[in-house]
Each structure stands twice: as structure tokens, then as C-alpha cells.
Amino acid sequence: xxxxxxxxxxxRRALSVATPANSAIRTHKLPGNRNTLAKYGGQxxxxxxxxxxxxxxxxxxxxxxxxxxxxxxxFEEVQMTSIYQDGDMEEVIYAIERNGVAIKGxxxxxxxxxAFVSRNVELRRRLDLWANVLHxxxxxxxxxxxxxxxxxxxxxxxEGEYSGLEHESIPGVVESIKIVTQEKIERxxxxxxxxxxxxxxxxxxxxxxxxxQKLGDxxxxxxxxxxxxxxxxxxxxxxxxxxxSMQLVSRPQQxxxxxxxxxxxxxxxxxxxGLVGGPGLVSGMxxxxxxxxxxxxxxxxxxxxVGKDIANPTAFIRAGVDMLRYVGCHKHADLISDAxxxxxxxxxxxxxxxxxxxxTSELVERTLRNxxxxxxRLD
Numbered sequence: 001x002x003x004x005x006x007x008x009x010x011x012r013r014a015l016s017v018a019t020p021a022n023s024a025i026r027t028h029k030l031p032g033n034r035n036t037l038a039k040y041g042g043q044x045x046x047x048x049x050x051x052x053x054x055x056x057x058x059x060x061x062x063x064x065x066x067x068x069x070x071x072x073x074x075f076e077e078v079q080m081t082s083i084y085q086d087g088d089m090e091e092v093i094y095a096i097e098r099n100g101v102a103i104k105g106x107x108x109x110x111x112x113x114x115a116f117v118s119r120n121v122e123l124r125r126r127l128d129l130w131a132n133v134l135h136x137x138x139x140x141x142x143x144x145x146x147x148x149x150x151x152x153x154x155x156x157x158x159e160g161e162y163s164g165l166e167h168e169s170i171p172g173v174v175e176s177i178k179i180v181t182q183e184k185i186e187r188x189x190x191x192x193x194x195x196x197x198x199x200x201x202x203x204x205x206x207x208x209x210x211x212x213q214k215l216g217d218x219x220x221x222x223x224x225x226x227x228x229x230x231x232x233x234x235x236x237x238x239x240x241x242x243x244x245s246m247q248l249v250s251r252p253q254q255x256x257x258x259x260x261x262x263x264x265x266x267x268x269x270x271x272x273x274g275l276v277g278g279p280g281l282v283s284g285m286x287x288x289x290x291x292x293x294x295x296x297x298x299x300x301x302x303x304x305x306v307g308k309d310i311a312n313p314t315a316f317i318r319a320g321v322d323m324l325r326y327v328g329c330h331k332h333a334d335l336i337s338d339a340x341x342x343x344x345x346x347x348x349x350x351x352x353x354x355x356x357x358x359x360t361s362e363l364v365e366r367t368l369r370n371x372x373x374x375x376x377r378l379d
Contacts, residue, residue, distance in 0.1 A: 044327045044329070045074045045075075045099050046073055046101045046102060046103060046323065046327070047075075047092070047096050047099045047103070048063075048075040048076065048077045048102070049077075049092060049104035049105065050079070050104075051104055051107045051301070052082055052105065052106060052107055052108040052301045052303065053108065053300075053301030053302045053303040053305070054105070054305050054311045055104070055106060056105065057306070057307075057360070058313055059075075059077075059316070061313050061316065062103065062316055062317065064368075065320065065336060065364065065367065065371070066320065066332075068368050068371055068372075069335055069371050070332075071329060071336075073323075073327075073329070076095055076099060078095045080092045080107060080119065081107060082108040082109070082119065089122065089123075093123075093127065096293065097127075097290075100290065100292070101291070101292050101293075101294075101327060102292075102294070103295065103319055103320060104293060104295045105296075105301070106295065106301045108301045108303065117164065118164060121163065121164060123293070124158060124293075125163070127288055127293070128158065128288045128289065128291075129157055129158070129286040130156065130157050130158045130187060130287070131154065131155075131156070131191050131286070131287040131288075132154070132155040132157040132265065132269075132284060132285070132286050132287075133152065133155075133195075133284070133285045133286075133287065134152070134155075134269050134284050134285075135151075136153065136297075137150045137151075138150070138276055139344055139345065141344060141350070142281070142344070142350070142355070144275060144276060145275070146252050146253070146275055148253050149253060149272075149275055151255045151256065151257075151258060151272055152195070152199075152256070153260070153268060154188065154258065154259050154260070155260050155262060155266070156184060156188040156260070156261050156262050156265065157286060158184065158262070159179055159184055159261075160178055160179070160180055160216075160261045160262035160263055161176060161263040162266060163179070165177040165178075165179065178213075178216055180216045180219060182223065185219060185220050185224075185261075186227070189223055189259060190227060192224075192257055192259040193227060193228070193230070193231040193234055195257065196231070196234045196257050197231060197234060201234070201256050202234065202235055203234065203235040203236075203237055203255075203256040204224070204228070204234055204235070204236055204256070204257045204259050205239055205244070205255055205257065205259065206220070206221055206225070206237070206238045206239075206259045206260075207238075207244045207258055207260045207261075207264050207265075208220055208239075208261070209240060209241050211240060224236070224259060241260075241268070244258075245271060248268065248272060249271065249275070252272070252275055258272075269297060269298070273297050273298050278312075278354065279297070279298035279300055279302075279315065279353075280311065280312025280313075280315050280353050281312065281314045281315055281318075281354070282296070283296060283315050283319035283321075283322050284296060285319075285326075292323075294320070294326070297315060309361055310359060311351070312353050312354065312360070312363070313351075313360050313363060314340065314344065314363070317364075317367070318337075318340070321333045321336050321337045335374055335375070339367045339368075339370035339371040342370050343367050344363075349362060349363045349366045350363075
């Protein structure tokens with residue numbers, strides 16, 4: 001079991017989830033060591049996994065933006081898609097273990113093939129990326145039903161129903177197994193409270209189904225409730241997952257930090273992303289004790305958008321910004337974040353998914369022009 005200090009160190013490295021400051025989404029300046037294992041001559045080597053769908057195009061845009069602002073990042077690109085290749089998973093695992101940090105596109109999970117095991121789930125399991133963190137915050141010029149949303153979603157990432165443990169015991173009878181452990185619940189709960197304290201958050205809401213799942217979710221709720229006593233500055237609340245879903249779409253401003261088991265976290269995170277404008281806007285972070293993987297918040301592939309120059313690159317760019325902050329490149333992260341924020345808000349460059357007509361390349365190009373104008377502040 002990890003100590004409180006160990007959890008705090010992981011929470012401190014979750015650097016990009018913060019409150020909006022001035023014109024951009026900025027991190028708090030938090031201390032703590034970064035697990036960037038591959039750094040030579042001031043350059044960080046990170047693993048890039050393009051994945052399926054629009055992933056390869058978006059990784060290309062990130063590389064272009066990083067190169068334009070001279071971000072000290074070298075990408076080691078490794079290929080893994082939904083099409084199995086001998087040894088590709090091992091190559092990816094080895095690269096991430098060597099570099100400590102990765103950015104990835106999503107890998108399609110074939111739901112029509114019972115034998116297909118999610119490669120995204122396997123990657124998180126193999127690397128023990130036990131904390132998933134999303135920051136869903138209102139972008140003022142994006143048309144949405146609700147305003148003033150600022151929610152951090154923290155999800156246990158390795159156990160529960162989402163692990164995919166199921167079998168057909170006899171023909172026509174399927175057993176899906178939900179396994180949860182005290183150790184992993186305590187780990188993610190402490191992460192949520194430590195994160196709230198470090199980032200000045202006021203409330204943690206534990207989302208559960210303990211009225212029905214009395215043992216599994218009952219354990220989750222009890223641990224979250226008991227641990228709250230160690231953090232008197234953070235208000236504790238709890239909500240059944242179906243009510244939490246309704247409350248999110250009716251009054252999302254009531255939520256601050258949401259703490260969730262794996263499956264509920266997947267569903268609630270998608271709702272929250274939709275509330276602030278959709279899957280093209282929100283990035284996601286996956287943390288373990290040693291490794292970190294950055295990706296889009298909703299983990300969809302956008303296969304139908306490939307080659308059309310219409311996908312919103314914001315979520316991928318923000319994932320790149322998250323990664324830069326994790327490795328300590330704060331000036332470059334702020335520069336890209338500010339340039340993107342200005343393009344979206346002051347300049348109104350919106351792709352079709354958020355009510356505009358701009359192409360992917362146009363939003364990227366405007367971001368580059370803004371970077372060019374802002375570049376002197378890096379000196």
C-alpha cells in the first residue's frame with residue numbers, strides 16, 4: 001500500500017488540472033519530482049503512440065507545434081493499433097518504461113469480437129496507470145447549455161467491471177466479474193483528497209451505487225467517507241451514480257472534484273466532456289507510481305473524420321500541454337495553452353463540432369501564428 005507521501009507525490013505531478021487564470025488554463029506551481037526517465041542534454045524523450053483513427057494526424061500536429069516553439073521534446077514513435085502485430089504491445093510497454101512518459105491516440109476496441117481484448121485497458125493494467133484525471137472547464141465562446149463549469153474528475157483506472165473479467169459459464173449464461181480491493185480504493189481516494197488540497201479545491205464527491213452493490217461499492221463509499229476525516233479543509237459529499245448523472249446535466253456547477261470507480265468514471269467523464277462542448281476539447285491524464293500517459297479525455301478514435309481536416313485538435317493539443325507540464329516545461333506549456341486559448345476565444349476559430357466552420361489545419365495554423373507573436377516571452 002502506498003503511503004500518504006507517495007500519493008502526494010503522484011498528486012503533485014498531476015500538474016495540468018487547475019483553475020482558469022487570466023486567458024488560459026494554467027497549472028498551479030507545485031513542487032515534487034517528475035518521473036521523466038529519459039532526459040539527455042536538456043531534451044526529454046517521450047513515447048508517441050499514434051493509435052487508430054485521427055490519432056496519427058493529431059500526433060503530427062502536436063509535433064509541428066512543439067517544433068515551432070522549440071519545446072525540448074524528442075518523440076520516440078511506436079506503433080500499436082487495433083490490428084495485432086507480433087510483439088507490438090511489448091515494444092510499447094518497453095518504450096514507456098524506458099521513457100516514463102507517453103502521449104497516445106486511442107486504440108479502437110472491436111466490440112463485435114468477443115475475443116478482442118481492449119488494448120487501452122491492457123496498457124493501463126500492465127503499467128499500473130491507476131489514476132485517470134480529467135479537467136472539464138467552460139470555454140467561454142463554445143456554445144453549451146451550462147456555463148461556469150469547472151470540474152475535476154478522478155477515476156480509478158485498473159479494477160472493477162471495466163477490467164473486462166467475464167466468461168460464458170454455460171451457453172447463454174455470461175458472468176461478468178467485478179473485483180475491487182481496499183488497497184486500490186484507498187490509493188485513488190487519497191489521491192483525490194491530496195489533489196483537492198494541493199489545488200485549493202473545496203469538495204470531493206464520491207460517486208457510487210452502494211444502495212445496490214452493497215459490498216463492492218459499499219467498501220468504496222466507506223473508505224472515501226472515512227478518509228475524509230483526515231482532510232478537514234475538504235468537504236465530503238456522496239451521490240449515487242444515476243442521481244449524479246442527472247445532477248450533472250441539470251446543475252453541474254455544484255461539483256468540484258468527483259471521485260469514482262472505474263466504470264462509473266468512464267460514463268461520468270463522457271457526460272462532463274459533453275457538457276463543456278464535446279470530445280474534441282478535453283484531454284485526459286493517466287498516472288501510476290512511475291509512468292504517465294496523456295491522451296484525449298473521451299478515448300474515441302474519430303475514425304469517420306480521418307483525412308477530412310475537420311477534427312477538433314484541441315483535446316490532443318491540450319494533452320500535449322499536460323505532458324509538457326508534467327516534464328517541467330512550464331513556459332512552453334503556457335505558451336501553447338495561451339496561443340490555443342486565444343484562437344478559441346478571442347479569435348473564435350471553431351471547428352464544426354463546436355459550431356464553427358474552421359478546418360483542423362486552420363486552428364493549428366492560428367495557434368502557430370499566436371505562438372510566433374508570443375514567443376519573445378520565452379527569452
